[in-house]
Amino acid sequence: MRLPDLFSTQKFVLSIEIFPPKTAEGDQALKRSLETLVGYNPAFISCTYGAGGSTQERTLAWCQEIHQQFGLPSMSHFTCVGSTVEELTSWLSSAVALGVRNIMALRGDPPAGQETFRPVDGGLKNANELVELIRRLYPDMGIGVAGYPEKHVEAPSMDADLANLKRKVDAGADAVFTQLFFVNANFFAFRDRCEQLGIRIPIVPGIMPITDFARIRRITSMCGTVFPDALASRLEAVKDDAQAQFDIGVDHAIQQCEELQREGVPGIHFYALNKSDACVRILDQLIGKAD
Template identity: 55%
Template sequence: MTLASLYQSNECAVSFELFPPKTPEGVDLLCKNVERLMQFGPKYFTCTYGAGGSSRGTTLEVLKKVKEITRLPVASHLTCVGSTVEDLTGYLQQAKEQGVDYIVALRGDPPKGTDQFEKTEGGLKYANELVELIREKFGDLGIAVAGYPETHQEAVDFDTDLANLKRKVDAGADIVITQLFYDNSDFYRFRDACNAIGINVPIVPGVLPVTNFKQAQRIASMCKASIPDTLQSAMTENDDAQHQFRVGVDHAREQTIDLLKNGVPGIHYYVLNKSEAAAELLDGLQMADASS
C-alpha cells in the first residue's frame, strides 16, 4: 500500500513517531509501548535519529523490531545534515534492504552550537533536493515532508516558507506532516493556504500530548510553536505532576476531536516513546471522519 493511499478513506489514518532509545532497556520499553499503541489501529510508525545522523543505525534496528511486532509499514527520518549524496544514497539502500517503506525527508536542523544550516561538501542544501534524490533512485519509497503551521523558524515569512513547501511537494512528496501546534486555528490557516497555492497532497496534522509545562515550554521554544493562554494558565495553576499530565492529555484530546470534525485525513502523534498519554487521549474515540 502506498503512503498516499493510506489517506484516501473516511477513516482518519493514525500514525506514531518514535525515536531511537540509547539503551537496550529503552528498546524493550519502546517495544512494549508500541504493542500498547497497536490497539488504536495505526497505519504506520516513524522513527527519528540523533543530531547529525548519530543514531541512524539504531533507527533502522528500531524500525526492524517495530515492523516485526506490528507487521505494519515503517518510515525512517532522513536529513541532509552532515551527509554527502553518496552517504544519503547508501542509507536509503540500506533502509530499503531492511524493509523500510517510507522516508520522512527533511533538510535537518543546524548542528548544535550553530544557528545556520551549512551544506556538506558533496551534499544537499534543501529538502526538495532530497525528495528529488529519493524519487530518482528509490522511486518505490513513499515520501513525507514537513510543514510548519506557524512558519519555520529560519523562514523569512509565511509565504516564503509555503513556497518552499510547494517545492518539496512538486519534487515528489506524497504527504505533508506538520510540526506540532497547540492551537488548531493555526493548522486550519496553514491548510487553507496550502490549498490556495495548489498543494494537493494530504496535509496531516502533527499533535504532541504534552505531559508537563516545562516540557511544553522547552519543545515550543525549539520549534517556535505558541502555547495558548488557556493551556498555559491551566497547566501552571498547579505544579502537581498528575494535574499537568491530565491538562495536557485533555488538551490534545480536544485538539483531536476538533481535527476529526474538520475532516483531517490523518493525525500523526509525537509520543516521545511513551504510550500512556496517547492511549488516554485516544481511548474511546471513533477515528472515522466526523465531517462525513
C-alpha cells in the same frame, strides 16, 4: 505499504512517531508502549533520525522491529545533516534493503554550535533536494515532508515558508506531516493557504500531548510553536502536580483532535515521545470516530 496506498485505502490514517532509545531499558519500555499502541490500529509507525545522523543504524533497526514484531509499515525519518549525496544514497539503499518503503525527507537542524544550516561539501541544502534525490533513485518510495502551520523558525515569512513547502511537494512528496501545534485555528489557516497554492496531497496534523509542562516549554521554544496564554496559565498553576499537568495536557489534546476530526483531516500524527499513556487516553476518546 506506502503512504499513497495508506491514504487512498484508509479513511483516517493514524500514525505514531517514536525515537530510538539510547539504552536497553529504553528499548524495553518502547516495546511495551508499542505493544499497547498497536491495539489502536495505527496505519504506520515513524521513527526519527537523530540530530546529525546520530541514530542512523538504530533508526533502521527500529523500522525493522516495527515490520517484524508489530507487523506494521514504518516510515524512517532521514535528514541531510552531515552527509554527502553519496552517503545519503548509501543509507537509502540500506533502508530499502531492510524493507523501508516510506521516508520522511528532512533537511534537519544545524548541528550543535552552528547558528545556521550549512551543508557538508557534496551534501544537500534543503529538504526539497532530498525529496528529488529519493524520487529519482526510488520512484515508488512513499515520501513524507515537514510542514509548519506557525512557520519554520528560520523562514523570513509564512509566504516564503509555504513556497518552500510547495517546492517539496512539486519535487514529489506524498504527504505533509506538520510540526506540533496547540492552536487549531493556525493549522486550519495553514491548510487553506496550502489549498490556495495548489498543494493537493494529504496534510496531516502533528499532535504532541502535553504530559510535562517544563519539557514541552523547552520543545516549543526551540521550534517556535505558539503556546496559548490560557493553557500556559492553567499548567503553571499546577506546576508541582505531575498528574494534574498530564490531565490538562491530555484534555487539551482530546479537544484539538476532536475538532480536527470534525474538520475532516486525513489522519493524525502523534508525537508519542515513546510513551503510551497519553495517546491511550486520547485514542480511547477518538477511536470510535476514526472508523
